[in-house]
Amino acid sequence: MSGLDEKLRDVHEEVLRRNPGESEFHQAVYEVLDCLGPVVAKHPQYADAAVIRRLCEPERQIIFRVPWIDDDGQVQINRGFRIEFNSALGPYKGGLRFHPTVYQGIVKFLGFEQIFKNALTGLPIGGGKGGSDFDPKGRSEGEVMRFCQAFMTELYRHIGEYTDVPAGDTGVGGREIGYLFGQYKRITNRYESGVLTGKGLGWGGSQVRTEATGYGTAYFTEEILRSKGESFDGKRVVVSGSGNVAIYAVEKVHELGGTVVACSDSSGRVHDDKGIDLDLLKEVKLTRRGRLTEYAERRDGARYDEAGNVWEVPCDIALPCATQNELNGHDAAVLVRNGCEIVAEGANMPCTPEAVRLFAEAGVVFAPGKAANAGGVATSALEMQQNASRDSWTFEHTEERLAHIMRGIHDRCLETAEEYGTPGNYAMGANIAGFTQVADAMLALGVI
Numbered sequence: 439m440s441g442l443d444e445k446l447r448d449v450h451e452e453v454l455r456r457n458p459g460e461s462e463f464h465q466a467v468y469e470v471l472d473c474l475g476p477v478v479a480k481h482p483q484y485a486d487a488a489v490i491r492r493l494c495e496p497e498r499q500i501i502f503r504v505p506w507i508d509d510d511g512q513v514q515i516n517r518g519f520r521i522e523f524n525s526a527l528g529p530y531k532g533g534l535r536f537h538p539t540v541y542q543g544i545v546k547f548l549g550f551e552q553i554f555k556n557a558l559t560g561l562p563i564g565g566g567k568g569g570s571d572f573d574p575k576g577r578s579e580g581e582v583m584r585f586c587q588a589f590m591t592e593l594y595r596h597i598g599e600y601t602d603v604p605a606g607d608t609g610v611g612g613r614e615i616g617y618l619f620g621q622y623k624r625i626t627n628r629y630e631s632g633v634l635t636g637k638g639l640g641w642g643g644s645q646v647r648t649e650a651t652g653y654g655t656a657y658f659t660e661e662i663l664r665s666k667g668e669s670f671d672g673k674r675v676v677v678s679g680s681g682n683v684a685i686y687a688v689e690k691v692h693e694l695g696g697t698v699v700a701c702s703d704s705s706g707r708v709h710d711d712k713g714i715d716l717d718l719l720k721e722v723k724l725t726r727r728g729r730l731t732e733y734a735e736r737r738d739g740a741r742y743d744e745a746g747n748v749w750e751v752p753c754d755i756a757l758p759c760a761t762q763n764e765l766n767g768h769d770a771a772v773l774v775r776n777g778c779e780i781v782a783e784g785a786n787m788p789c790t791p792e793a794v795r796l797f798a799e800a801g802v803v804f805a806p807g808k809a810a811n812a813g814g815v816a817t818s819a820l821e822m823q824q825n826a827s828r829d830s831w832t833f834e835h836t837e838e839r840l841a842h843i844m845r846g847i848h849d850r851c852l853e854t855a856e857e858y859g860t861p862g863n864y865a866m867g868a869n870i871a872g873f874t875q876v877a878d879a880m881l882a883l884g885v886i
């Protein structure tokens with residue numbers, strides 16, 4: 439951790455000192471600072487105006503108690519978070535995560551990443567993130583609803599269409615957004631569609647929002663292939679996870695001509711050499727909220743392996759779509775040995791720094807999540823546009839906008855990497871392009 443330029447090293451040390459124990463946040467900050475050496479050399483004004491130091495300190499951090507009553511009549515207490523990280527480009531925008539591992543360090547890492555991701559979309563949105571250590575798994579519908587209502591009973595006073603616009607993330611899908619929106623509407627007596635994104639299609643939601651992150655990752659990967667003069671045709675693809683991002687990544691990869699031969703959940707992996715049966719996967723995971731064991735039981739030739747690591751299945755392209763730090767140095771070495779050529783992150787920060795280093799050494803193209811998974815938030819911003827104009831676009835029109843945005847992000851990453859002397863390095867391109875856009879806005883807005 440000492441390869442940073444001197445000015446950036448000071449910033450990093452300050453982040454470590456001021457945010458003890460928040461290892462994921464430290465990692466996310468380091469990854470960005472590690473790319474900014476050539477930027478501070480070329481543009482000393484960013485360091486002089488303390489833009490980078492200011493960027494590392496959230497504008498506002500909200501932590502609150504969420505008390506609710508379970509089906510046995512017992513009072514349960516969870517902790518809620520909203521980190522409003524940076525609003526130089528627009529209202530804070532970023533999802534809510536409900537998962538037992540959520541704590542301040544996770545929400546801050548996600549919020550920090552979100553700043554640069556949102557900038558890369560070219561849309562007017564700032565960066566934020568939130569969530570709770572509530573675990574929806576095994577909870578009844580009534581419990582999930584009561585939890586969401588309790589969560590919104592505090593959160594409502596901090597959000598608004600011009601202030602902060604949350605959306606879904608792990609553990610927060612259409613069902614939870616519905617309960618959250620319902621409670622916001624009840625408390626405020628306002629039908630303010632633009633306060634949340636990921637809403638249902640019948641009440642202010644956008645076409646393609648559900649599919650957008652996975653589709654966007656597949657589109658980004660297609661652009662990488664195109665830049666190498668290739669396509670998805672004949673490519674074997676491995677996707678980790680089997681949640682929202684993973685399922686729609688599988689769908690779009692298949693539509694674009696690739697074959698997804700394995701996916702996973704937190705209990706194990708399924709290997710299906712004929713190609714994942716998407717209808718069955720959706721039925722098991724989306725309709726029934728079941729486990730992958732059921733997929734393997736119902737599908738001829740598919741193998742479920744409880745101890746199995748999804749990255750051991752040989753592939754040309756790997757799309758980690760589950761969670762942070764799920765692909766480590768060992769996994770990266772296995773992928774390289776098996777001939778994997780491209781890794782594009784559908785999840786946020788799924789590859790450890792060591793894995794990223796190994797990919798670089800081996801010449802594997804690596805696309806970071808803040809670029810490759812930006813399709814979700816981009817489509818959320820399109821939902822905000824439709825809400826603001828009381829309009830609703832067709833699936834085809836919205837998907838075309840998404841594909842156009844993903845192509846734009848891809849090209850911007852490549853052009854920026856080239857401009858700063860690291861051609862083909864998507865991580866450099868994404869971090870520098872995202873950073874300079876936010877930093878220029880911060881300079882223009884003064885010290886606030």
Ligand code: NDP
Pocket residue numbers: 606607608609610651678679680681682683684702703704705759760761762764784785786787811812814815
């Ligand atoms: P979901 O909750 O819908 O799905 C997460 C999936 O990952 C589940 O299948 C889960 O399995 C699996 N999983 C969790 N931990 C592990 C693990 N250690 N190993 C293998 N599988 C695991 O979440 P999303 O699909 O919404 O989000 C996935 C990632 O994408 C997160 O990093 C999120 O921040 C990021 N992201 C999501 C966006 C969105 O629009 N939803 C936008 C941009 C990024 P199980 O069911 O067993 O828990």
